[in-house]
Amino acid sequence: MKLFASEGNPHCLKALAALEVTGVQCDVQYVNHEERVVPFLSRPALPALLLPNGLYLFSSNAICRYLFEVSGQESSDLCSQWLEWEATDLQPAVLRALHVAVLQGKGAEVSKALQGPLNYLDQSLSKRTTPYLTAESVSVADVVLWSALYPALSASSLAVDVPKSVQAWFDRVAAIQGCQAAAQKVLQGKGLQGMKNYMQRQPAPQSSQCRDTLSHNSSPTECDEGERVVSEEEMEAAALTWSKGLDSCPVATERQHPILPQEGKRNILLTSALPYVNNVPHLGNIIGCVLSADVFSRYGRLRGWNLLFICGTDEYGTATENKAREEGLTPQQICDKYHAVHASIYKWFQIDFDFFGRTTTKKQTEIAQDIFWRLHKRDFLVEDTVEQLRCESCQRFLADRFVEGICPFCNYPEARGDQCDKCGRLINAVELREPQCKVCRQTPVIRSSKHLFLDLPKLEGQLDEWLDKSTGSGDWTANAKQITRSWLRDGLKPRCITRDLKWGTPVPHPDFAEKVFYVWFDAPIGYLSITANYTDQWEKWWKNPQQVELYNFMAKDNVPFHSVVFPCSLLGAQDNYTLVNHLVATEYLNYEDTKFSKSRGVGVFGDMAQDTGIPSDVWRFYLLYLRPEGQDSAFSWADMALKNNSELLNNLGNFINRAGMFVSKFFDGCVPVMELQQEDKRLLAQVGWELRQYIQLMDKVKIRDALKHILNISRHGNQYIQVNEPWKNIKGGDSERQRASTVTGLSVNIACLLSVMLQPYMPAVSQTIRKQLNAPESCINTMLQGTGTFVCALTAGHRIGTVSPLFQKLEADQIEALKKRFGGQQPEDEPPKKKTQATSQNTASAKPAAAPAPVAVAETAAVNGADPERARQLTQAVAEQGDKVRTLKAQKAEKAVITAEVAMLLDLKKQLALAEGKSPEPTPQKGKKK
């Protein structure tokens, strides 16, 4: 054991005093202040104690405690309490005091700095009957506190004002043998000056101690403001607004298609990233673009903006061709099939598109080819040859996804042409070792092919200028700006816009016949062509940057295409295109701590949400509550149940239901007369404030943050009802009855306001509330005007409808069953591809669960005959065979030998998959074993 200390360091006094007092044997080594003794700390920390087990202690209190413990004196609770107080309260005060005294020469301020802790100590000591802090004899607490105070209290020059009982205790400890000796060693009799050298090397102490700058919790409802103070003026203003009523407000107008930009209106064109057609979207896709865009567009319409919301499926490309081959259909049939799947899912989620189109249309070809020719004429396209893999037996160039081979980085035998699933690195398909055509398993050859590239470096100047303007004036999310910046910082390179494929928009240039546009060039043009399919006057939206504001919603992986690449296409085409003004990108939503994975059957996919029996509105609510705004978030079943039960059922639903029930039960269904008192006006002001926050946040597309303010309002409301107890007052005298009327009337009006604020989030529930309250339609537009106006929409005498509960409890067993059902493998049209990593998870969920497991999963297991014993043997065999293959490769064995061993490995893996109750690889043309 060894103690490292430095001279003139007041912290070392504690440790040295504890050594002296306890008499523990220990080497002491003096080092200079800068010495980094503790290997894992970036800043020097002394004293430090090297323990017999090789660990370091770097906190002086912990060192003292340890020394006392090994000498047989364990710390009592009271000791611990003093040590904690010393660390959190006394220590910072002492350091501040020494700082001003030693370095600034303001000795007079020391008394003030120490006053608080000394008084606290005084109070505690005067209550005690023992001579020492915790007992009749000296304890670690006495030694530590005495040592902490010694430098300041012993310096006669400071003349610190010390309370009597503290002074008596201080002198008593000082008399203990060892304490003075330790002080002599550390301060060398030089007093304050002895510490100067040390103090100069310390960061200036903070004046205020609190981590105010850090938010404690980012979930939207954990309200951090506490009670906001409401001023008299605010209360009066709120009461005035309230009294205005609905009279002067225009009635909501029906949407008239086609919606076109209008002079003098705020014209908003809103797009959601086009979902790729060949898959069923999962919850992450839904919250990432369409649902977020839907909430904002609903909100925009409530605000009276002239708004067009378009979206559609992105249908061209390799993946569709692939899928078509898998399902034995033509690409067009695949698109038709999945377009319908997408449309029905979004319909169930109540995504209110003005138009939901697709990219495989004539307009797409027209517009894409027009942009292409414009770019070509203006010399923004360059030619180059690219080396590509070509399968001679299939007679075509192989897109990245059609090639498999050995990863050049980690030797994983099943790396794809674009990326290795094992090590995650991106791969250039021609770098794959032993590439195979995924379709026919033949070895492809490298051929060069001529392609066209968009000359991004040439457009960079224009892009920069435009980006400065757009990001400066628009609402770009932080991640969108950051991703864009990093793209520009790395420098733009020409980007290939053509591909050797069949399923795509044909390149019209005769030299490039047989080629199609690369999806990244083609897909964003889909926004234009989909609008063109909606209205012939599409150019009024898309070639009208003066009148139109464009919002793009997407997940963050899509940002570069919308902020750099597509704008470059449009800028280069020079046709006065409307470019994005507000780029709203979400982070990722994970599923219960892992990623959504179609192939592993992990997660909830759009089409399954409706089978859960949980209403669409509740799904919307929870997804929006979780919206990955600013950081990744995770979907969790347990949390969903919790939020449904605590926020929707107990908070929001409870308040709205109570307000309505009071009107029905106590006032025959007619809103009673309200006479506002101070307390009511305060509530009006609070609700008004929350409403204004909601509008400010929504205007900036902070969808998840805005939701918090809706829930705050119902919280205020519940509290108000709880305090005012209308159910009691209604049975009282006249004034009590009047009180019950006012409270009920105000509450039911808040319920009406809530129905409006909820409309973008939960359209069906919002509609139900207004129906139950029989609320006039005009309340919708009134409340969200300007910065937000909370008016009395349901005046005295208004008759409400039938009130009934809005939400249902989600029970634990129900949620547990759902969690099991979606946790791992599920019967789907695309069986699992990856076998190795996912297995443990899958087997766990494939076992018949205690809760009623979904029949289909159980069937899969039964059909395939899951056999844990055999699985274990096979796992072992797979591991051994894997080692063998690796060894052979390392020895650079003959290719044929390796191939044979790899085939054996793959076969073993397949058997393992079977033994684990999973279906094996689906591919019918699986000619892997050569």
Place this chain on the structure above:
Amino acid sequence: MALRELSSLEKYLGLKKPNKYSTQGDKKVPVLQSNNGAPVAGLVTIACHLVKQAQRPELLGDSAESRAVVQQWLEYRVARLDVCTKDDIKITLKDLNLYLQDKVYLAGNQFTLADIFMYYGIHPLIVDLAVQEKEKYVNVTRWFDHVQHYPGVRHHLPLVVVLRNRVYTSGHH
């Protein structure tokens, strides 16, 4: 905040009767009122008291050395972490990352009270980390993920997503 941590700890320890707490001073230091004996003040002190009450001494360390290490990190939590400024955050995470390089838990291989309270205290920092940073402080992240999934610990805090597969592999784009 402190009171929520203590109530989470009570749940973790399986204490039947919830204790009564108050706070003292501007900093809202928690105080445990007990009907037999003097009140106990301070987050760490109360936490240790509860552990002893629940007869789970192993949570405070099973040797004098590990007890000292546990106490040190508990102190670190209230005296350093809770007052660390924005500039200190990086250093704090870096140091902790280095410290945890060869350890499963703060006191080595054994889960202790120090893990619980460092976890509570560091949660707000981890929540704010981007994926890249989580990967940079990979040992902290691993430890954090362990603790948040340790049965019965998390209670009042939201789960922080930790990706198990690295997104940003170094040196290759």
